[in-house]
Amino acid sequence: MALEVLGQVSELRGLAIGEPPQIRVLPPAAFAVERDSMTGAAVGGAWGDDLLVGLRVLAGLGLATPDQLTTRGTSGGEIGSYDCEEDVIRVADLSYLPPPPELLDLHGEAPPGWRELSVSLRGLLAHESMHALLRRAFPLACPAPRMWPDRDGELALRALEEGDAEAVLAAVVAARATPDAVDLDLWLAPLNDPASAEPSGGFDYLMRFPYEAGAEFVRFLDRNGGNAARDEAYRRPPESTEAILHPERYVAGDAPMNVALPDFPALRDQGYLPAETGTIGEAGIIAFISEPSPGWQVLLSDVVPLPPGLCEPPPGDCTGLTALPGVSALPPGMSVGLDLIAPEFVLPGGGEAPDGMLALPPSPPAGPSENWALRDEQGRIRAAAWSRILAAADGWRGDTAAFWLRADQDIPSVIWTTAWDDACDAEQFRREVSVARPTWAACRRGSLVHVVGGLPRDTGGEVLSRLANESTVEAAEVEPFPFPGAPPPGRLEERAVAALGAVAQDGWPAPEDVPYSPGGPTVLRRWVDEDAGLVVPLPAGPYWALSPAVLRSPLARGIALERVGGGLLVVGTVAPAAVESVARGLSAAYGELGEVACGPDGSVARGVDRLTVGEAGAEERLRVLLVEGGPRAVVVAGRLPAGVAAQSRAEFDAAFAAACEG
Numbered sequence: 001m002a003l004e005v006l007g008q009v010s011e012l013r014g015l016a017i018g019e020p021p022q023i024r025v026l027p028p029a030a031f032a033v034e035r036d037s038m039t040g041a042a043v044g045g046a047w048g049d050d051l052l053v054g055l056r057v058l059a060g061l062g063l064a065t066p067d068q069l070t071t072r073g074t075s076g077g078e079i080g081s082y083d084c085e086e087d088v089i090r091v092a093d094l095s096y097l098p099p100p101p102e103l104l105d106l107h108g109e110a111p112p113g114w115r116e117l118s119v120s121l122r123g124l125l126a127h128e129s130m131h132a133l134l135r136r137a138f139p140l141a142c143p144a145p146r147m148w149p150d151r152d153g154e155l156a157l158r159a160l161e162e163g164d165a166e167a168v169l170a171a172v173v174a175a176r177a178t179p180d181a182v183d184l185d186l187w188l189a190p191l192n193d194p195a196s197a198e199p200s201g202g203f204d205y206l207m208r209f210p211y212e213a214g215a216e217f218v219r220f221l222d223r224n225g226g227n228a229a230r231d232e233a234y235r236r237p238p239e240s241t242e243a244i245l246h247p248e249r250y251v252a253g254d255a256p257m258n259v260a261l262p263d264f265p266a267l268r269d270q271g272y273l274p275a276e277t278g279t280i281g282e283a284g285i286i287a288f289i290s291e292p293s294p295g296w297q298v299l300l301s302d303v304v305p306l307p308p309g310l311c312e313p314p315p316g317d318c319t320g321l322t323a324l325p326g327v328s329a330l331p332p333g334m335s336v337g338l339d340l341i342a343p344e345f346v347l348p349g350g351g352e353a354p355d356g357m358l359a360l361p362p363s364p365p366a367g368p369s370e371n372w373a374l375r376d377e378q379g380r381i382r383a384a385a386w387s388r389i390l391a392a393a394d395g396w397r398g399d400t401a402a403f404w405l406r407a408d409q410d411i412p413s414v415i416w417t418t419a420w421d422d423a424c425d426a427e428q429f430r431r432e433v434s435v436a437r438p439t440w441a442a443c444r445r446g447s448l449v450h451v452v453g454g455l456p457r458d459t460g461g462e463v464l465s466r467l468a469n470e471s472t473v474e475a476a477e478v479e480p481f482p483f484p485g486a487p488p489p490g491r492l493e494e495r496a497v498a499a500l501g502a503v504a505q506d507g508w509p510a511p512e513d514v515p516y517s518p519g520g521p522t523v524l525r526r527w528v529d530e531d532a533g534l535v536v537p538l539p540a541g542p543y544w545a546l547s548p549a550v551l552r553s554p555l556a557r558g559i560a561l562e563r564v565g566g567g568l569l570v571v572g573t574v575a576p577a578a579v580e581s582v583a584r585g586l587s588a589a590y591g592e593l594g595e596v597a598c599g600p601d602g603s604v605a606r607g608v609d610r611l612t613v614g615e616a617g618a619e620e621r622l623r624v625l626l627v628e629g630g631p632r633a634v635v636v637a638g639r640l641p642a643g644v645a646a647q648s649r650a651e652f653d654a655a656f657a658a659a660c661e662g
Helices: 002-013 028-044 047-061 118-137 152-176 202-235 241-245 247-251 265-269 281-289 295-300 383-393 423-436 457-470 576-590 646-661
Strands: 022-026 080-083 088-092 258-260 272-278 396-406 413-420 441-445 448-453 472-474 490-496 523-529 534-538 544-546 556-563 568-574 594-597 604-613 619-627 633-641
Touching: 002 022, 002 118, 002 152, 022 028, 028 080, 028 088, 047 272, 047 396, 047 413, 080 118, 088 118, 118 152, 118 202, 152 202, 152 241, 152 281, 202 241, 202 247, 202 281, 241 247, 241 281, 258 396, 258 413, 265 272, 265 457, 281 383, 281 396, 281 423, 383 423, 383 544, 413 423, 413 457, 423 441, 423 448, 441 457, 448 457, 490 556, 523 556, 523 568, 534 568, 534 646, 568 576, 568 646, 576 604, 576 619, 576 633, 619 646, 633 646
Parallel strands: 022 088
Antiparallel strands: 080 088, 258 472, 272 396, 396 413, 413 448, 441 448, 490 523, 523 534, 544 556, 556 568, 568 633, 594 604, 604 619, 619 633
C-alpha cells in the first residue's frame, strides 16, 4: 500500500520518485521509541542549545512559562513522520490503535472493518511521501526543531511544504472516499463539529500554522498554475508568514521591510547580552496577541514607562480602530483577557497612568455589543476577539525583535520594532500590545511601533527612547510571482459598504439597498463555492461575527458565524461520497432530517425546521437544509433564539433561500 501511495503521489504532483525511500510501518510503541530517539538525538546534539534559546524566547514573549524551559518532553504525538536525514518514512500501524470516538455508535461499538482505515492510512502515507519527493526535486534543508517565533521566513517555507503535503493528502482522501468508507467521519469532523477546528491561539496557533495556513496558500497557487505554480514557489519561496496568510500579496511581489535595531550599551553595562535576534512575523504576532499575559509576568515585571513626548497620539482619521465590521466599536483597553485582573478593570495604555494604577475603562457606546474577553466560558476563543486579533496583525510590513538576557535571569527581556502599512495599522497593533502585555511599553511613531518589555522601569524607558530614535527601516524589492494565482473555489468574500458601486453589480447591492442605518455594518459578506455554483449571502451584522472555526477537510468546506446573544449559522458544501455521513451528523445534532420544500420549482430537500428549548432555557429555532443533486451537496444549518431582531431573522433565512435557489 505504501509503495502504491508513493506512486500515486508522484503522479499527482509530477515529481519523480528516483530511489524510493525506506518505508517502515511499526506498532505504535515501536514507532514512539524511534520517534523519541530521533528527537533526543537532535536535542542532545547540535540543536539542543538552539532549542533552549527558542524556549526562552517563547517565555520572553509570554508564550511559555518558566517551568517549561527544558528540552525534555519535546516529542510530539504524531503517528507518521519522514526522517529526511535517513530518507525513511515511519508510520504507526493503525490496526493496533483503539477505534476513534468518531466511529463509535451509541453502544460504544465500532463498525465492522474499521481497523482497515484505508482512507486514513493512505492519507497519512501520502503526506509523508510528499516530503520525500520534495527533497528529491528541490534543495530543501531538513526542518530544524525550532523555527519560531523569531524565524519567520523559515516558518513560511515550512508552511509551503506542509501545505503542499496536505493538498496531496486531500486529493488522495477524496479519490479513495466512498459512501461506505469506514473512516469517512474522521475527515468530516470540521463540518460535524465546528469547535473541533477552533484555533487555540498562542503557541498552539504556530504549531498548526504550517498545516492549516499552508494548505490555504497552496490551494491559492494551485487554482491558476497547478503543479507548475507549486514548483515555482520552491524556487522563489515566500519570505514571511504574511505571504502565507495573504497569498495575493506574495504573487504581487510584496516583500517585508528590513528593520534594523540599534545597540544598547547601557544594557551591556548592566550585564545584559543579546541572546537572540529575529523576526516575529504576522503569524507570531497573532500567537502573541491571542495569548493573555501570564500572571507571573504581570506580577514580576516592572511597568515600563513611556518617556514624555516620545510617542505620537492616536491618529485622528482612522476608522474602525479596535472595532469589528458590523459590531459596535471597542473602547481602547476593553478587550482584556487576563485572568489576574477582573474583566471590568484594565491597565490604561498611552502613558495615562505611568504608575500602573488600575482604572475603570470608558463606557462602551450604545448599540449591540460583544463580550470582548478573549475566551468564552468553555475556553473557546470568541468570534469577535479572533476577528479583532487577525485585524490587528494585518498590515504588518516587517519587524525585528531582540531578546536580551542577564546571567541571573531565566526569562529574556524583549526589545522589538514593527513596521506597518500605515499609522492606523500601527495604532491598532499598539493598542493590542497594551492589552496583551499591560506592563510593557508600546510606543507608536508614524507607521512604526516600538515595544520594550521585561526590563527594570528606568532602564526600560531609556531603552525605549533609543529604540524609537535610532531604529531604521529599509524597503526590499521582489519581482512579482509569474503565476498570478486565483482564489479557492470555496471562500469567504467581503466588501465594505463604502466600496459598493452606485448601482448593484457583481452580485453586490448598491449602498441604498443595504437595509441598515448609517451606524450599521461596514462590511457585507457572502460564501462562494465555484465548484458547486453557489453564492450564499451571510449575516453582515450588527449582531453577527465570523466564527474562528475553519470548516475545511478533504471532503467538506464551509464557514460558520456566531451571533451576539446566541445563535450559529454554518454554510458549506460536501463531496457526494460524504453526504450520508454528514446527514447522520446533522441528524444527531438537530434531529431526524425529513423532506422539506426547497426552491421555486417545488423540489424537495432534506432538512429540519423546528422550535426547541435551548441550553439557557429560552426558545430557539433549529433549521437544517441539505440540498443534493449538484457536483457538491450544499449544507446550511444553524440555530437562532426566538424573538431576535427582524433583520437577524431575515439574514438567517436568506442563507437557506440562496441554497435552495442555487
